[in-house]
Amino acid sequence: MLTSEDPVLRVEGLSKRFGKTQAVRDVSFSARAGEISAVLGPNGAGKTTTIECCVGLRAADSGDISILGMNPKADSGAVRARTGVMLQDGGLPMGARPLEVLRHFSRLYANPRNVDELAEQLGITAFSNRTIRRLSGGQRQRVALAAALVGGPSLVFLDEPTAGLDPQTQLVVWELVEQLRDSGVAVVLTTHTMEDAERLADQVFIFDIGEVVAAGTPAELTGGFSDDGNCEFLRFDGPADLDLGTLRLALGANRQAGHDGPGANRQAGHGQPGDAGSMSHGQLDRNGLLVETGRPDAIELSEGPSGHYQLTGRITPRVLATVTAWCADHDLMPRNLSVGRRTLEDVFLELTGRTLR
Numbered sequence: 001m002l003t004s005e006d007p008v009l010r011v012e013g014l015s016k017r018f019g020k021t022q023a024v025r026d027v028s029f030s031a032r033a034g035e036i037s038a039v040l041g042p043n044g045a046g047k048t049t050t051i052e053c054c055v056g057l058r059a060a061d062s063g064d065i066s067i068l069g070m071n072p073k074a075d076s077g078a079v080r081a082r083t084g085v086m087l088q089d090g091g092l093p094m095g096a097r098p099l100e101v102l103r104h105f106s107r108l109y110a111n112p113r114n115v116d117e118l119a120e121q122l123g124i125t126a127f128s129n130r131t132i133r134r135l136s137g138g139q140r141q142r143v144a145l146a147a148a149l150v151g152g153p154s155l156v157f158l159d160e161p162t163a164g165l166d167p168q169t170q171l172v173v174w175e176l177v178e179q180l181r182d183s184g185v186a187v188v189l190t191t192h193t194m195e196d197a198e199r200l201a202d203q204v205f206i207f208d209i210g211e212v213v214a215a216g217t218p219a220e221l222t223g224g225f226s227d228d229g230n231c232e233f234l235r236f237d238g239p240a241d242l243d244l245g246t247l248r249l250a251l252g253a254n255r256q257a258g259h260d261g262p263g264a265n266r267q268a269g270h271g272q273p274g275d276a277g278s279m280s281h282g283q284l285d286r287n288g289l290l291v292e293t294g295r296p297d298a299i300e301l302s303e304g305p306s307g308h309y310q311l312t313g314r315i316t317p318r319v320l321a322t323v324t325a326w327c328a329d330h331d332l333m334p335r336n337l338s339v340g341r342r343t344l345e346d347v348f349l350e351l352t353g354r355t356l357r
């Protein structure tokens with residue numbers, strides 16, 4: 001029996017191979033009611049294959065999938081009745097008109113949503129007398145989204161729901177997805193747009209080459225953003241191969257002297273030193289090792305390619321002053337100096353050495 005605490009979707013150890021390509025390897029994740037779970041990753045990371053296995057469009061090689069406590073294969077009818085799916089190719093009948101399609105789908109469900117209201121909300125009414133074949137990509141996308149929602153599902157899978165949409169329609173889709181979450185639906189959203197994940201997601205699962213390489217809330221993954229406005233990275237450009245030893249010492253001396261000022265409290269939800277074993281405070285690096293994140297008093301200093309320097313952690317005004325003072329002592333102009341919040345894109349880059357796009 002499923003309780004309200006149990007995930008609506010639970011995926012454990014899912015693997016799927018296409019010939020020589022291991023599309024999905026030992027993937028585990030879950031999605032809860034009233035939450036948006038984003039599956040984020042670059043092209044070919046295995047997101048669509050994972051969703052296709054979840055909704056029964058592909059047979060997994062191994063692993064377990066449970067939806068609302070049921071087995072999607074054994075209880076396929078009951079699972080389908082409570083699940084909405086929007087896939088990238090849409091799967092819409094080309095010769096039909098949007099409202100005909102939506103009315104047809106709505107008749108298959110016990111408690112469907114009002115077709116006219118949904119069509120109005122997604123701006124479908126304006127082109128409802130054209131066949132699907134004659135719609136633009138973005139218009140088809142809206143019909144596919146409506147088709148996924150018309151049955152009033154408890155769990156909805158949205159594969160790249162904002163791909164190809166103009167900014168105005170993206171906003172409509174984001175609002176709709178938030179409404180779904182607020183009404184208690186479990187939303188699983190695949191995307192390679194980190195803006196989607198950062199804006200919408202309660203939980204993010206970052207995929208790369210068929211594996212989940214990091215998981216957590218956006219704030220946990222990016223190291224969070226503290227109440228007093230202290231930022232999470234400081235970057236500057238300078239000559240390559242600077243000797244950073246004295247800067248490290250100066251930053252360490254700040255920490256030990258407790259110079260981070262009155263706002264230097266720990267962030268809610270972040271761990272105490274030593275409790276890095278939980279997934280919520282860490283990420284998996286390329287070798288599958290847990291890397292601690294969100295330690296507000298730890299400053300990491302690294303040199304990227306061609307003289308790009310980066311500090312990550314809790315960047316206080318004192319840290320900024322230490323860096324600029326060190327630069328002044330070394331007669332060095334820190335070019336392109338910037339301070340800001342780390343994004344999921346940064347996290348992905350740090351974990352894989354590549355960008356999401």
Ligand SMILES: Nc1ncnc2c1ncn2[C@@H]1O[C@H](COP(=O)(O)OP(=O)(O)OP(=O)(O)O)[C@@H](O)[C@H]1O
Pocket residue numbers: 018021022023041042043044045046047048049050192
């Ligand atoms: N039917 C198929 N036959 C052979 N290989 C496939 C098939 N479907 C997917 N693949 C391969 O499996 C890997 C994962 O593909 P998948 O479509 O799941 O990635 P994705 O993360 O959804 O990518 P995208 O963001 O581009 O949609 C890729 O290397 C892809 O080429």
